[in-house]
C-alpha cells in the first residue's frame with residue numbers, strides 16, 4: 001500500500017464525520033452515468049458541485065484532495081474505484097462505497113481488475129489474467145525517492161556507487177581495478193597491463209608514475225613517456241601528455257583513498273571505452289534528404305543525424321585528450337527498402353554528411369521464407385520482422401565494424417526492442433530513446449487495445465516497450481515531463497507503471513519513474529542552420545527571392561491562398577499534417593478570431609495541397625479539412641498554405657524571414673512529445689507559441705521565452721497570440737523581449753554539444769554500473785526473455801496470419 005497513512009486516516013475520519021457531503025460528492029460521480037471517468041471529468045463534476053450551497057462545504061476537505069488527485073475512476077453500481085496520484089510518481093488506489101460510507105486502499109491489481117470488468121463484463125477466467133510485476137527483480141537495486149531527483153539518475157548513481165562500492169572493505173577498489181583491466185581497442189590493451197594485478201600494486205604504480213612525471217615538462221606526449229609508464233603497468237588511455245596523465249592518475253589515487261561522487265564521475269567520464277556506437281532506428285524512411293514528411297518520418301531522423309554529428313565530435317575530442325589515435329565509428333542502422341521511391345533508402349551504406357566516419361547501414365527485412373520485403377511498412381506493422389532483422393543486423397554490423405559496438409542506442413519502440421535483443425546477445429551497454437511513447441498518445445489505447453489492434457497492433461508495441469525499458473541500462477529523455485509529467489499531468493513513462501490490457505495481461509509494476517536509469521539529456525537544433533535572425537553575416541541571402549515568392553507569390557498545385565495585405569506580421573506553423581499536430585485546429589482558431597485575422601496573416605507549411613499526392617489516410621483527411629476551412633472561412637487572402645517539405649537550410653532561413661517580419665511561430669499540437677520545431681524557431685529568435693501538452697511546456701517559460709497555448713481552448717489561444725501582436729505593434733520592445741528570452745533559453749538548455757558530452761559521460765558511468773551489477777541482473781534478464789518468447793513472439797507472428 002502506498003498512500004500516506006495520514007491522508008487515508010483523514011479521509012476515513014471525514015467519511016464518518018460528514019456523511020452528508022461525502023455522499024453528495026460520491027453521488028455526483030455516479031450520476032455522470034459513465035463506467036470510466038478521466039481526471040478532467042472528475043474535476044469538472046467536483047467544480048459543479050462546489051457551486052451549490054452544500055457542495056461548497058467540501059472545499060478544503062480530504063474529499064476535495066482525493067478528487068483533485070484522482071486520475072481515473074471506475075464507477076460500479078455501489079462502488080467507486082479511484083486511481084489517485086497525490087504527487088508526481090506517487091500512486092495509490094482506493095475503493096469507496098457511498099451507502100456504507102466506506103473507504104479503503106486497495107492493491108493496484110484490484111483496481112485494474114475492476115477496470116478490466118468494464119471492458120470484459122465478468123468474462124469467465126478474467127481474474128486469471130497474466131500479471132506482470134517487475135518490482136521484485138529491482139529490490140536489490142538503488143531507487144530514488146525525491147521527485148526532484150527524477151531524470152537525474154546518473155548523479156544519484158554516482159553517489160551510490162561511490163559510497164556503496166568503497167565502504168565494503170576494499171571490494172570496490174578491486175572492482176575498479178578489474179574494470180580498468182578490461183579495456184582494449186582491437187588487439188591493443190588500454191589503461192593497465194598484467195603488471196598491475198592487485199590494488200596495492202596499482203597504488204604503488206600510481207605513486208611511482210607520479211614521481212616520474214613530476215619533473216617532466218607538462219606537454220611531453222604519451223609516446224615519449226610510454227616505455228617508462230608501460231614498465232610500471234600503464235597502457236595508453238591515461239592522457240595525451242604528461243600533465244593530463246598525471247592529473248588523471250592523481251584523480252584515481254584520490255578515489256582509491258576516499259571516493260566522492262564528483263571524482264568518480266570525472267574519472268569514469270574519461271575512461272577510453274567507447275570507440276564505436278550502433279544507433280538503431282529501423283522504421284520509416286531514414287535518409288539525409290527527401291524523406292521528411294513521408295509517413296512515420298519526422299523529427300526522429302533529424303534528431304539522429306544531428307546527434308551523430310555531435311557524438312562523433314565529442315568522441316573525437318575525448319579520444320584526443322586520452323592520447324589515443326583512434327577514429328571513432330558510428331553506424332546508424334535502419335531498414336533497407338528496395339522500392340525506395342527515389343530516396344537513398346535502397347542503398348546499403350551511406351556516409352553521413354558532416355562526419356568523418358559515420359554511416360547509415362541499411363539491412364532489409366526478410367519475410368518468413370527468407371525473401372527480402374521490398375516495400376515500405378508502417379511502424380505499426382513491423383513487429384513480425386524485428387527478431388530476424390536483429391540477427392541480420394548483428395551479422396552485418398560485425399562485418400562493418402569488425403567487432404561488436406561498444407555502445408548501442410535504440411530509438412522509438414522498434415529500435416529499442418532491437419537494441420535490447422542485440423545488447424543482450426552481445427553484452428553491450430544499452431541506451432533507449434523513446435522520442436514518443438505511443439501509449440499516451442491515444443486515449444485508453446491499453447484498455448481498449450482490441451479495438452485498436454487491427455490498425456495499430458498496440459499489443460506488440462506495448463509489450464516491446466515494456467521489455468526494452470527494462471533491459472536498457474539507461475534511458476535518456478528530452479524533458480522531465482516525458483518521464484514523470486507535471487503536478488497536473490501524468491508522464492509518458494509514468495503511464496507505463498501500471499496498466500491493463502484485458503484478456504492479454506495486467507501490468508502492476510512496469511517501470512518506476514524513480515529508477516535511476518532515467519536521465520534528462522535534451523537535444524538541440526543544428527546551430528549551423530538555426531542561428532539568430534540578427535546574425536546577418538551568416539544569413540543565406542540567396543534564398544531571399546525564393547522566400548518572397550513562396551510567401552507572397554501566385555498560388556499553384558502545391559500552394560493555396562495569396563495574402564492580400566503583405567505588410568502584416570506573419571504567423572508561421574510547420575509540421576507533418578497528422579491529426580495530432582492540430583494544424584487544422586490552428587487554422588480554425590485563426591479563422592474564428594477577428595482580432596487575430598486583423599493583426600496577422602497565417603503561413604502554413606504542411607502536407608500537400610493536392611490530396612491525391614498523399615499516401616496516408618490520416619494526412620488525406622487533414623488535407624480535405626484544410627480545404628473545407630479555407631472555403632468555409634474564405635481564407636484565401638489571409639492564409640498561405642504551402643503543401644511541401646522544406647529543405648532544412650531553407651527552413652532555417654524561413655524562420656528568420658518570419659522574424660524579420662516581426663511575426664511568430666505557432667506549434668498547436670494536441671500533444672507533442674518534445675517538438676524540435678519549437679527549439680528551431682526559438683534558436684532563430686522567433687517568438688513561439690506552443691502547446692502546453694508535452695515537451696513545449698518545459699521548453700518554454702511562459703511569457704519569458706515564449707508562450708504556452710492550450711490546444712483545447714482555441715479561442716483563448718488565438719486571443720493570446722493576437723494580444724501579443726497588438727502589444728508588439730504598440731511597443732516593438734515587447735517582441736524583442738520574447739525573442740531575446742527564446743535565444744537565451746535555447747543556448748542555456750538545448751545544444752547538441754551539451755547533449756553529446758552528457759551522453760558520452762552517461763555511457764561510461766552506466767557502462768561501469770553494468771559491469772559491476774552484471775550478475776545481479778540475471779533473474780530479470782531471464783524473466784524478460786521468457787516474456788519475450790511467450791508473449792511478444794506469438795503476438796508478432798500472429799500479425800502475419
Ligand code: UDP
Pocket residue numbers: 292293297298299300302574575576605644645646647648651674675676677678680
Ligand atoms: N521539417 C522540415 N521540413 C518540413 C517540415 C518539417 O525540415 O517541411 C523538420 C522540422 O524542421 C523538424 C522536424 O522536421 O526538425 C520535425 O520534428 P518535430 O520534433 O517538430 O516533430 P515530429 O515530426 O518528429 O513529430
Ligand code: LCN
Pocket residue numbers: 299300303435436478672673674675676
Ligand atoms: C518524435 C516526436 O513526436 C517529437 O515530439 C520529437 O521532437 C521528435 O520525435 C524527436 O525526438
